Amino acid sequence: MIGLVRAELLKLSTTRLWWVMLLSTVFFIGLSLAFFVGFAGNEPGGLPPIDTPQWAQVAWSAGSSGRIFVMILGVVMMTSEYRYQTITGTFLTTPRRGRVITAKLGAGLVVGALFALAVLAFTALVVIPAVLIAGGELSLTESRVPQIALGTVASFALYTILGIALGALVRNQIAGIVGAVAWAYIIESVFLAIPALQVVGKWFPGGAAQALMSIDVDTGMGTGGDMLPAWGGAAVLVGYAVVFAVVANVTTVRRDIT
Amino acid sequence: MTAIEIRNLSKSFGAVRAVDDVTFTVEAGSVTGYLGPNGAGKTTTLRSLLGLVTPDSGEALVGGKRYTDLATPLNEVGAVLEATNFHPGRTARNHLRLLCVAAGLPVARVDEALGQVGLADAAGKRVGGFSLGMRQRLALASALLGEPKVYILDEPANGLDPAGIQWLRGFLRHLAHDRGAAVLVSSHVLSEVEQTVDNVVIIAGGRLVRQGTLADLTAGGEKTVRVRTAEGGDLAPALEKAGATVERVDGGALRVHGLEPEEIGRIVLDQRVVLTEMTPERSDLQKVFLELTEAR
Incomplete structure (x- = not known):
């Protein structure tokens, strides 16, 4: 199984996709961070000043919005096998298809976590100088950095395997990517932004990922107060991942590869 | 033991009966041509044999086992299917390397196999820039990685130039006659395989129409x-x-x-x-x- 996971990681590292996705993720998060720095201190109703722990909290959690990118990465990890028909060679090498899917999910966890670490490192490069220049104090605990970091790593890892499972389900690359983006940016954002719908939205992967961070700063878009507890968010995300993985396994194992 | 055994194999896709009660065997040390017009059911038979398609009834066995039950399939069967099974952004060497890693084969086999098919010079090039003939050679290299004793090739001559076809003929004969491998090679062009094969199995409309040694059938x-x-x-x-x-x-x-x-x-x-x-x-x-x- 370790060989299979290594092979899956090799598949990713021997094509250009991963660094294109990493650059896109970092660029996207860079935009949010620029926004947070630029509009800091625009109270009331806006962002707290840079030298407060509340601002640091918001800024540190900027990376979590990049999870859509690892989900797309996961979708592509699976669907490119169908798109380029490399799935044939993959199943010829490992005819027990469940093992292939399991190895892919394992590789997805690793890649998602590595992306999260890269994103956190990038965030640190922006946030730490910004806070220091503004004359604030660096307090990891007051700005909940450990929890945010853990939440980012966990949600990235789980979103990657959600993407892989989604890819196994739809097999078509464009459909998979469009599905992931539509889900994250239309359906989830509606259910998470409108307070009346948050009762449902908090059970979605996006709501669960937000709960994992459990930041409690009012950014003018409502607080995270209605979310699940952090452990609940983690449990919901793991639940999604397990369900998706099982669905991916069952559908992939039975299909003819023609 | 019979290297390849197809027994009463049937498979339908929707209303189309792609393979209908086909039975034949391939012995070690021989090249068998699996011939038929396009759409005759050749590919479906071969894909059933390789565990990619699940037959409706009947069996397709390699060395007495179903492909999906083989513990180390690349060591037992080398398969060449369509020429498009590569990621265009990956180099030839990396393509083979990850197959070796997944199959637990020594990575040293990569360069040996590339050398055997005459692709050593193109090892570091992205497959996207390969000609159809080079892709066929790379597919053959992936079949050679585990040095198996059974080869299953679906239209391997497609896209090869005359020199490539000549080379392929010699190579398949070498595998069967010098190394004792069982080779099953499909084609829709009789003349392509006539000079290579020892045995012939002809299929049309999903049904077996003729089988025997090339000598018998020509005589x-x-x-x-x-x-x-x-x-x-x-x-x-x-x-x-x-x-x-x-x-x-x-x-x-x-x-x-x-x-x-x-x-x-x-x-x-x-x-x-x-x-x-x-x-x-x-x-x-x-x-x-x-x-x-x-x-x-």
Whole structure:
């Protein structure tokens, strides 16, 4: 199984996709961070000043919005096998298809976590100088950095395997990517932004990922107060991942590869 | 043991019966041509054999086992399917490397296999820039990684230039006759495999129509000889007198039924005409195959 996971990681590292996705993720998060720095201190109703722990909290959690990118990465990890028909060679090498899917999910966890670490490192490069220049104090605990970091790593890892499972389900690359983006940016954002719908939205992967961070700063878009507890968010995300993985396994194992 | 065994294999896709009760075997040390027009069911048979397609009924076994039950499939079976099974952004070497890693094979096999198929110079190039012929060679290299004893190739000559086809023929014969491997190679062009195979299995419309050794199939049925003479010499009356049926074919040649080449040679000598061509025609196999392909 370790060989299979290594092979899956090799598949990713021997094509250009991963660094294109990493650059896109970092660029996207860079935009949010620029926004947070630029509009800091625009109270009331806006962002707290840079030298407060509340601002640091918001800024540190900027990376979590990049999870859509690892989900797309996961979708592509699976669907490119169908798109380029490399799935044939993959199943010829490992005819027990469940093992292939399991190895892919394992590789997805690793890649998602590595992306999260890269994103956190990038965030640190922006946030730490910004806070220091503004004359604030660096307090990891007051700005909940450990929890945010853990939440980012966990949600990235789980979103990657959600993407892989989604890819196994739809097999078509464009459909998979469009599905992931539509889900994250239309359906989830509606259910998470409108307070009346948050009762449902908090059970979605996006709501669960937000709960994992459990930041409690009012950014003018409502607080995270209605979310699940952090452990609940983690449990919901793991639940999604397990369900998706099982669905991916069952559908992939039975299909003819023609 | 029988290297490849297809027993009463059937598979439908929707209403189309792609493979209908097909049975045949391939023995070690021989090359078997799996022939039939496009859409005859060749690919479905081979994909069932490789565990990619689940048959509706019947069995397809390699070394007595289903492919999906093989512990180390790349060590037992080398398969070449369509030429498009590569990620265009990956180099040839990396493509083989990750197969080795997944299969637990030593990575040193990568360069050996690339060398065997004549791709050593292109190892570091992205597959996206490969010609169809190079892709076929790379596919063959991936089949060679585990040094298996059974080879299953689906239309491997597609896209190869004449020199490539020549090379492939020699290579497949070498695998079967020198290394004792069982080779099953499909094609929709008889002439492509005629010079390579020991045995022939012909399929059309999902059903098996003929199987046997190449020698049996070419010897069987009615023998014909194509004869062409220099201008002014008409052999037809003399041949007919000797009991042959003569048919005039394109460009003034004669197709002679019912006489051995030697008998025709004696008549030519008696008639003192100049012979410009005398070709024995392997009528049965060619006729069977032509009828099958023309009917579609």
